[in-house]
Amino acid sequence: MSHFSSSSHYPNFYLASGSPRRKELLTQLGYQFNIVVPNIEEQQQPNELPLEYVERLSRQKAQAGVVLISSIPEESQFPVLGADTIVVVDDQVLEKPNDYADCLRMLQSLSNRQHQVMTSVTVATSTHHLTKVVVTDVWFKSLTEQEIEAYWQTGEPCDKAGGYGIQGIGGRFVSRIDGSFHAVMGLPLYETDELLNQFLV
Numbered sequence: 001m002s003h004f005s006s007s008s009h010y011p012n013f014y015l016a017s018g019s020p021r022r023k024e025l026l027t028q029l030g031y032q033f034n035i036v037v038p039n040i041e042e043q044q045q046p047n048e049l050p051l052e053y054v055e056r057l058s059r060q061k062a063q064a065g066v067v068l069i070s071s072i073p074e075e076s077q078f079p080v081l082g083a084d085t086i087v088v089v090d091d092q093v094l095e096k097p098n099d100y101a102d103c104l105r106m107l108q109s110l111s112n113r114q115h116q117v118m119t120s121v122t123v124a125t126s127t128h129h130l131t132k133v134v135v136t137d138v139w140f141k142s143l144t145e146q147e148i149e150a151y152w153q154t155g156e157p158c159d160k161a162g163g164y165g166i167q168g169i170g171g172r173f174v175s176r177i178d179g180s181f182h183a184v185m186g187l188p189l190y191e192t193d194e195l196l197n198q199f200l201v
Contacts, residue, residue, distance in 0.1 A: 016065030016082040038064030057084035058120035079199040087162025089115040106163040112142035119183040121197040134188040136179025
């Protein structure tokens with residue numbers, strides 16, 4: 001279990017994620033928090049819709065975080081925030097690419113068209129939880145195989161759902177978005193703040 005704190009007047013909570021982007025976005029909101037990283041298998045179930053899948057993952061991460069901190073008496077009452085982001089095209093979920101061929105397939109399927117990025121945020125305690133899913137429409141320009149290969153060589157796509165990061169070099173592929181830019185990054189600021197405020201009274 002690793003910890004991170006930033007100075008703020010807000011009470012403490014835990015972020016159930018090792019994502020540097022989520023840590024950065026929460027810090028941007030001025031929160032003070034610690035980090036716990038639960039081990040949750042990210043595998044879509046048969047007949048599970050993408051929206052149900054991302055919602056379940058964020059809930060499981062938050063609830064697993066609650067279990068992990070329950071062994072620390074002075075902190076077991078803190079809420080835990082879990083989040084997950086998936087990329088969806090034609091109702092198919094694009095996970096993190098396994099290799100270059102996988103990344104090529106993904107980015108070619110996103111080229112010159114619209115897709116959805118779904119980010120689910122859950123805040124949980126041992127007694128209850130609240131979840132919010134934010135869906136953002138994203139449009140890509142037309143991509144050549146050379147562009148995709150050059151992008152793969154940067155290393156950026158390796159740990160990104162759908163094989164791209166909007167806040168990095170991958171942002172050059174995005175022609176427009178309709179929704180939350182920060183949700184595409186991994187954490188919608190407005191909705192996350194609203195959820196946390198219901199727990200940090």
